Amino acid sequence: MDQLEPEPHPRDLIAGLEKGLQVIEAFDQERSRLTIAEVAERTGLTRAAARRYLITLTHLGYMRHENKQFSLTPAVLRLGQSYLHSARLPRIVQPLLYRLAYSLEEAASCGVLDDDQLVCVAAVSAGRLVSTTLQPGTRVPAYCTANGRILLASLPRAKVDNFLARAEPEQITSHTIVNKERLALEIARAGEQGYALVDQELELGLRTIAVPLRNFRGETVAAMNISVHAGRISAGQMVERCLPAMLKIQVELGALL
Template sequence: MTDEHRSHPRDFVASLEKGLKVLLCFERKHSKLNLSEVARLTDTTPATARRLLMTLQELDYLHSDGKRFWVAPRTLLLARPYLMSRPAPQLAQPVLDKLADRTRQSASLGLLLDHEVLIIARSTGRRTLSTGLGIGSRLPAFCSALGRAVLSTLPLEEIVRYLSATPLDAYTPKTVRDLASATEQVQHCRTYGWAECNEELELGVRSIAVPITSVAGKTIAAVSLSVRAERMSMDAFRQMHLAAIQEARDALRATINFD
């Protein structure tokens, strides 16, 4: 974030921003990182990265073996204030549990966050997926069903601008990577009311998502369901479970004020 986009740049603590970037660069594919990797992922100098890492280790937010660093259990405290004080995750859980139990699949609720979708609630059905997703997981918006659904009610120019600024990385050989196709997938949701991801994030996993809109018609979140590809085709998936996802969407929209 640049100074021109900050409301009060004089009150902005850049070192805090850098420290949070360090914590956020740890994820499933980057579970343990060395100093140079952290510097590259956070776009800081090695000297700055070292000071940040050592400070976070001293505060017990990171552990280290002397070469690599990984997050410590204390980092869970950073998510607790949101989970405990905001109503959305708590109110959404029974709805997602009902959807997962009814379909025997995994259900998720996500919000748009920069160029990703942040999962704020999730329920795993009896047929557990191997994706390792949970509350706090992030998915690329351009090729996930959740992301496409959340983007779907934006004006076309805004969609193109958003996707143009997004790295279209390949997660599987089936990932859509060109701007025209990525835009078309979002447009599909605008036309039909649902978005899909057919093995683009993980081979063997299919997802369908529907947007959750406010009274003013703005997409504020999305709810999705995921299945193993060997269990059913995308057509069968839609026929069997789309109505249930839409019912969950209606229940979430009626009970939750997303803020």
């Protein structure tokens, strides 16, 4: 929601829809199968309410029920596909992302912030599948990704401070920066230099460089990155080889967004 718009009145909100979506979001990579009691615990619903939502979602085809456990079905992907097919950003970015990826012969992707996570909305592998996270719809922590860091750098200082205050960085790899003071410095550095370079903080062997994508008003609306295997290209070589091409695409997209 636009920050200039007032908060909606509670009577204008449909609580059932909100809770139904919370039930869907209770399932993730770590917990792909849940019982009624587990869904109730993860959503704050009563067992009776959780049961009704799960039965309804099963009836609609979004869940399957087996051995007292529920799991999501592929029908849930329709929700994400609706965004990818209807949203303006992926449609505009994809052709230029394709050109960038194949000109450099590297994988490229575009992402946006969703709360404290980075969501991939477009990706081109260019024949190099360096990470399974570089797929439309995937969600990864913003603090340890190049796209996430450059997007955080575009936020007002107060929002960055709030992000760091509530963040609980995990040591995903031996390279992951978890110290909040150092994270603040890395975010500030990304903003000052106009790009973020993250070296194996999300996955070992994955090195990524990202730039912000701004609309014609100068507002940052997304981020674009190039990802390589760390064994092939050094950090310095990435900046020298990839950044100029990325900045050209950045300018072209600025006239379209």
